[in-house]
Amino acid sequence: MNDNDGIRARNALNCLLCGEEGTLLYSGLRDRLFGVPGKWQFMQCPKCQLVWINPQPISEDIGKLYFQYFTHQNLDSPKRALAGLRKSVSASILQSSFGYQMIGSNKMLGSVLSRINPIRDIVGGSVRWLEASERGRLLDVGCGNGSFLVQMKQLGWEVTGIEPDGEAASFSRKNYGLDVFKGPLEEAKYPNEHFDTITMNHVIEHVLDPISLLKECRRILRPGGKLIVITPNIDSLGQRIFREAWLHWDPPRHLFLFSSETLGETARRAGLVNQELRTTMKGARSMWAASSLIRRDGVLPGGSLKGTSLWMKMQELGFLIREYGFCGPQEKGEEIVMMAWR
Numbered sequence: 001m002n003d004n005d006g007i008r009a010r011n012a013l014n015c016l017l018c019g020e021e022g023t024l025l026y027s028g029l030r031d032r033l034f035g036v037p038g039k040w041q042f043m044q045c046p047k048c049q050l051v052w053i054n055p056q057p058i059s060e061d062i063g064k065l066y067f068q069y070f071t072h073q074n075l076d077s078p079k080r081a082l083a084g085l086r087k088s089v090s091a092s093i094l095q096s097s098f099g100y101q102m103i104g105s106n107k108m109l110g111s112v113l114s115r116i117n118p119i120r121d122i123v124g125g126s127v128r129w130l131e132a133s134e135r136g137r138l139l140d141v142g143c144g145n146g147s148f149l150v151q152m153k154q155l156g157w158e159v160t161g162i163e164p165d166g167e168a169a170s171f172s173r174k175n176y177g178l179d180v181f182k183g184p185l186e187e188a189k190y191p192n193e194h195f196d197t198i199t200m201n202h203v204i205e206h207v208l209d210p211i212s213l214l215k216e217c218r219r220i221l222r223p224g225g226k227l228i229v230i231t232p233n234i235d236s237l238g239q240r241i242f243r244e245a246w247l248h249w250d251p252p253r254h255l256f257l258f259s260s261e262t263l264g265e266t267a268r269r270a271g272l273v274n275q276e277l278r279t280t281m282k283g284a285r286s287m288w289a290a291s292s293l294i295r296r297d298g299v300l301p302g303g304s305l306k307g308t309s310l311w312m313k314m315q316e317l318g319f320l321i322r323e324y325g326f327c328g329p330q331e332k333g334e335e336i337v338m339m340a341w342r
Contacts, residue, residue: 006037136157205257217272241291
């Protein structure tokens, strides 16, 4: 064990999946968003291509990485439930493609716009591509301040959340009346086969043992239940362009970074079957802006993109169009979406 400017960490030289000794990708990286101390490096397995941070913070010091994290921001004025769905475009697509009965929807508009894959994917991402016909018990792991759960509750789901950030968990309970457990999933001790669906949006890359996390998800999923995992794509076009300035390295909070292949293998090790893996471009615009600023300034305090110039917004849109052209068989979108079943 060593002390990395006040963060206790252990050397992590070998791959979690296949045990091979990793090769160095980047070294001397610092936290570009929230100023957590220490210098970090990323390793990559030469055999399976899994990527991980080295040294790896110990579990007792993980909380030090999140004192100023996103879940602490804007808790006094959160985005209201369904605010992003009020526009007729979103409502129409959710009704046409996902079966939700939405106020203000237009069936014809939804039918037309649903044929435009980037628009459908962005709107579908707001409900994590869950259809109305799948409604049941939903657990969101890493639910933040609960805005996603409020939205899904209004769409007819029975919702529960897990959130290790005590401030965010308390906010979701007091302001939304949600059932949210504060702490890691394993400590919640839910009954076997309890949930119909589990979602994890940008969570798996933050945990020290992603295989154990997915095993716990499998235990509490009913037979045939679905797990949806969304995580940054190490093979994305954005990573290839920005290299070490890519937003989603996010040292030291991102402990593992996946390709579709390594994420699928992690799920198989956990006993999950019939994975469907693809990538999505829905986060491409914000990734472009954030990574551009990191490359220019070296830091992006708080991860804030407020005051982004018109020129930057035009670049974001251009990159979204470009990435859409590169997606499909090449799977270069900024995020991996994995759906797996028990």
